[in-house]
Amino acid sequence: MQTGDGLLGGLGRACYRHRKATLLAWLAGVAVLITLWMRFGAAADNSFTGADPGQTLLNQHFARQSGDSLTLAISSAQPVTAPAVRAQVASALVPFEHAPHVTAVTDPYTTPGHVSRDGHIAYATVQFSVSGNSISSSETSMLMNDATRASGHGVTFSLGGDVVDLAETPYGGPDNGIGVGAAMLVLLIAFGSLLAMGLPVATALFGIGGGLSLIALLGHIFPAPSFSPIVAALIGLGVGVDYALFILTRFRTELHGGREPQEAAVTAMRTAGVSVLTAGTTVVIGMLGLLVLRQSLLNGVAVAAAATVAMTVLGALTLLPALLGFTGTRLGKATILERRRNRREARKGTRGGRSRSERWALFIQKHKVMAALSATAFILLLAAPVLTMKLSFPDESAQARGTMGYASYAAMARGFGPGFDAPLIVAAALPSDGAAADMARVETAVARTPGVAAVTPPVVSRDGQAALLIAYPATGAQDAATNALANTISGQVLPEATAGTGIHAYLTGPNAANVTFSNLIGQRLPWLIASVVGLSMLLLLYVFRSVVIAVKAAVMNLLSITAAYGVLTAVTQWGWGGRLFGFPEPMPVTTWVPVFLFVILFGLSMDYEVFLLSRIRESYLVSGDNAAAVVSGLASTARVITAAAAIMVVVFLSFDLTPDPGVKQVGLGLAVAVLVDATVVRLVLVPAVMEMLGKANWWMPRWLARVMPAPQPSSHQATEPLLKTGNHA
Known part of the structure; x- marks a missing residue:
C-alpha cells in the first residue's frame, strides 16, 4: 500500500499486483464452499409457525x-x-x-x-x-x-x-438463468464490449456461488425457507453486477484520462469502491433488520440474503481489481458505440459539445421547483393504491390454472365453500377424563361465532388428555374476514368458553399460524423500520458528513418503497395487468412480501443514492459550488445509473417467471422500486431538491462534527472540478 491510497485503494493495489494469487484464492475458496454445501448443507424449513403450544399438543397426543x-x-x-x-x-x-x-x-x-x-x-x-x-x-x-x-x-x-x-410450483429452476442472460444483454448494449460485459457478470457469479454455499451451511443455525436461495441469488446478481459496474466504469474513465492501468484501478477503488462498500453495507443492514422481528424463518431469509450480498461486495472489492489487472489498457479503448456517440456529439457543435446527461442536469437545474413538484406528485400517484393493501398468505386459488392443486381447490370450493381451504384447528389440553364433556361447550361457542360455516365434533385422544375440533370459516383463506375470525376465536371465544373448566384451548394449524405471523409483523414492524432507517442514516452521516444528506436519503428511499407498494397493490390485488406478470386472478399481497421488500429496497435504493452523492460531494469538495457540483455529479453518473438500473429491473422481473405467487410479488415490487428510484428519484427529485437547498445540503452541527469520527481522508483528491474534466463514472 502506498501513502494516500487509503484502505480500499491499498486493497485494490494489492489485488491488482497479485492478481493470479487473488484469482486462485477465489477459485479455491468458492470450490471448497460448494463442496461443503453439497455434503453438509442444511435442508430448507418452510414452517412459519414457530413456538406453537397447539401444535405441541397435537404432536404429543394425536401423533x-x-x-x-x-x-x-x-x-x-x-x-x-x-x-x-x-x-x-x-x-x-x-x-x-x-x-x-x-x-x-x-x-x-x-x-x-x-x-x-x-x-x-x-x-x-x-x-x-x-x-x-x-x-x-x-x-x-x-x-x-x-x-x-x-x-x-x-x-x-x-x-x-x-x-x-x-x-x-418449485422455487428456482431453469428460469433463474434468464436473469444472468438479461444482465449480460443490458451490459453489452450499454457498453458494446464483451470484456466490459463479462467482468461484472463473472465477479457477481463468484460472489453468488460463495453466498449460496454459505446459506446452506448457515442453515444449521438459521433455518431458511425454500425460496431463500432463489431470492438471495437474484438479489446478489442484481447488486453484484451493479457494484462491479460502478468500479469498472470509474476504471475506464481513469484510463480515458491517461492514467496507467494500476493507478486507474487504485483510483477506482478509492472512489467508486467506497461507494460500493457503503451501498453494500446498507443493503446488509437492511436485510439484517429482519432479525428485529424475532421470527425464525425470517431470520434465515435475512442471513441468507445478507451473506450473498456481502460476498458480492467482497468480490467487487478484491476479485474485480485482480481481473482488471489481466485486461491492461484494453478497457480504455473506445467501443464502437462510444465512437458513434462521440461522432454524433461532435456534429452537434452548436450545443457546446455537452453530453445528453449534462444537458439533462442543466435542465433540472433551470426548472428545479417544477421538477421536484412533478416528481413528487408522480410518486404519490403511484403510491395511492397502498391505502387499500390487504395482506394474506396465498392459498391454492393463487395456483396457476391447469395445476392439480388448483383443480382440487376449485372442486372443494364448489362443493363445500371457499372456507374449506382455511380450516382452523382447536387443540385443547384436558385436566381430567371428565373434562372431555366440557368440550361440547367449546364446540357450541365456536359454532355460534359469526363467520363459522361448520364445526366438526370434538375428538378426544386415546389417553384422554387432549381433544381437537376443526372450524371451517364461511370465507376463504385470503379473505380478511377469515383473519378477523381467527383472532376472534383465539382472543375471545376460546378464553370465554374454557373459563372455569380447567381446559387450555389453542387455535392452531397452518391458517392460524399465518394469522399469528401477520399479528407479529404488525406489532414489530415499527421497530424494524426504525432500526433500518436509523442505522442507514448513521452510516450516511459518517460517509457524507451531512445531516441533511442523511435525512433526505431516508425520505427519498421511503418514497420509492411506497411507490412500489402502490403498484404491487394495483397489479396483484386490483388485477391491473396481473396476467401480464403471471398472476391468474386478483389476490391479496402475501403477508411477508411488504416486510421483505422494505428491508431489501431500503438498502438497494442507497446504491444509486450513494453513487450519485459521492460524485456530487467529490466535485463539491473541489469547487465549493453546490450548483456546479450537482450538475457535474448528475451528468457523470446518469448513464451508469441508467444501465445499472436496467440490469436490476430485468433481473428482478425474471422473478415473475417462477410459479410461486409470493416470489412473483417480490420480483414485481423490486423491479418497480428500482425503476422509479433510478429515474424519477435519482435523476429528477434528488438533484432538484439539492439545487433548492444549496449549501444547506452539507450542513452538520459543529458539536456533531466533533463527536462523529471522520472517514480517513485520501491524498488522491481531484485537482480540478469534474465538470471541466468531463469525467464519466
Whole structure:
C-alpha cells in the first residue's frame, strides 16, 4: 500500500499486483464452499409457525394427525353415491393407503360431512405421520400420478395440499438463468464490449456461488425457507453486477484520462469502491433488520440474503481489481458505440459539445421547483393504491390454472365453500377424563361465532388428555374476514368458553399460524423500520458528513418503497395487468412480501443514492459550488445509473417467471422500486431538491462534527472540478 491510497485503494493495489494469487484464492475458496454445501448443507424449513403450544399438543397426543395432510377431491358427473362411482373411489384409495408415511385415509362415505350437499363432490383426507418437509417431491409426484390414473368415466380425482403446491410450483429452476442472460444483454448494449460485459457478470457469479454455499451451511443455525436461495441469488446478481459496474466504469474513465492501468484501478477503488462498500453495507443492514422481528424463518431469509450480498461486495472489492489487472489498457479503448456517440456529439457543435446527461442536469437545474413538484406528485400517484393493501398468505386459488392443486381447490370450493381451504384447528389440553364433556361447550361457542360455516365434533385422544375440533370459516383463506375470525376465536371465544373448566384451548394449524405471523409483523414492524432507517442514516452521516444528506436519503428511499407498494397493490390485488406478470386472478399481497421488500429496497435504493452523492460531494469538495457540483455529479453518473438500473429491473422481473405467487410479488415490487428510484428519484427529485437547498445540503452541527469520527481522508483528491474534466463514472 502506498501513502494516500487509503484502505480500499491499498486493497485494490494489492489485488491488482497479485492478481493470479487473488484469482486462485477465489477459485479455491468458492470450490471448497460448494463442496461443503453439497455434503453438509442444511435442508430448507418452510414452517412459519414457530413456538406453537397447539401444535405441541397435537404432536404429543394425536401423533397420527400431527403430520401433514392432503385432500383428495372427488368430482363426479354422476352422484358420488352411485355404485359404479363408489367402486371407482374405493379402488382409487388403495394406492394412497399403502403410500410411505401415510397413517390414514378417510373414507368419504363413512366420514360425516365428506360428501357435498348436491352429491357430486366428495373428498378423502390423506394423513401423514411426518411434516411436509419430510415428504419428497418424488413421493408427491407418485401420489399425483395415482390420482390422475384413477380419473376417468366422468370421475376426476385431484390432490391438493402444501406439498402438492411445492411440487407443482418449485422455487428456482431453469428460469433463474434468464436473469444472468438479461444482465449480460443490458451490459453489452450499454457498453458494446464483451470484456466490459463479462467482468461484472463473472465477479457477481463468484460472489453468488460463495453466498449460496454459505446459506446452506448457515442453515444449521438459521433455518431458511425454500425460496431463500432463489431470492438471495437474484438479489446478489442484481447488486453484484451493479457494484462491479460502478468500479469498472470509474476504471475506464481513469484510463480515458491517461492514467496507467494500476493507478486507474487504485483510483477506482478509492472512489467508486467506497461507494460500493457503503451501498453494500446498507443493503446488509437492511436485510439484517429482519432479525428485529424475532421470527425464525425470517431470520434465515435475512442471513441468507445478507451473506450473498456481502460476498458480492467482497468480490467487487478484491476479485474485480485482480481481473482488471489481466485486461491492461484494453478497457480504455473506445467501443464502437462510444465512437458513434462521440461522432454524433461532435456534429452537434452548436450545443457546446455537452453530453445528453449534462444537458439533462442543466435542465433540472433551470426548472428545479417544477421538477421536484412533478416528481413528487408522480410518486404519490403511484403510491395511492397502498391505502387499500390487504395482506394474506396465498392459498391454492393463487395456483396457476391447469395445476392439480388448483383443480382440487376449485372442486372443494364448489362443493363445500371457499372456507374449506382455511380450516382452523382447536387443540385443547384436558385436566381430567371428565373434562372431555366440557368440550361440547367449546364446540357450541365456536359454532355460534359469526363467520363459522361448520364445526366438526370434538375428538378426544386415546389417553384422554387432549381433544381437537376443526372450524371451517364461511370465507376463504385470503379473505380478511377469515383473519378477523381467527383472532376472534383465539382472543375471545376460546378464553370465554374454557373459563372455569380447567381446559387450555389453542387455535392452531397452518391458517392460524399465518394469522399469528401477520399479528407479529404488525406489532414489530415499527421497530424494524426504525432500526433500518436509523442505522442507514448513521452510516450516511459518517460517509457524507451531512445531516441533511442523511435525512433526505431516508425520505427519498421511503418514497420509492411506497411507490412500489402502490403498484404491487394495483397489479396483484386490483388485477391491473396481473396476467401480464403471471398472476391468474386478483389476490391479496402475501403477508411477508411488504416486510421483505422494505428491508431489501431500503438498502438497494442507497446504491444509486450513494453513487450519485459521492460524485456530487467529490466535485463539491473541489469547487465549493453546490450548483456546479450537482450538475457535474448528475451528468457523470446518469448513464451508469441508467444501465445499472436496467440490469436490476430485468433481473428482478425474471422473478415473475417462477410459479410461486409470493416470489412473483417480490420480483414485481423490486423491479418497480428500482425503476422509479433510478429515474424519477435519482435523476429528477434528488438533484432538484439539492439545487433548492444549496449549501444547506452539507450542513452538520459543529458539536456533531466533533463527536462523529471522520472517514480517513485520501491524498488522491481531484485537482480540478469534474465538470471541466468531463469525467464519466
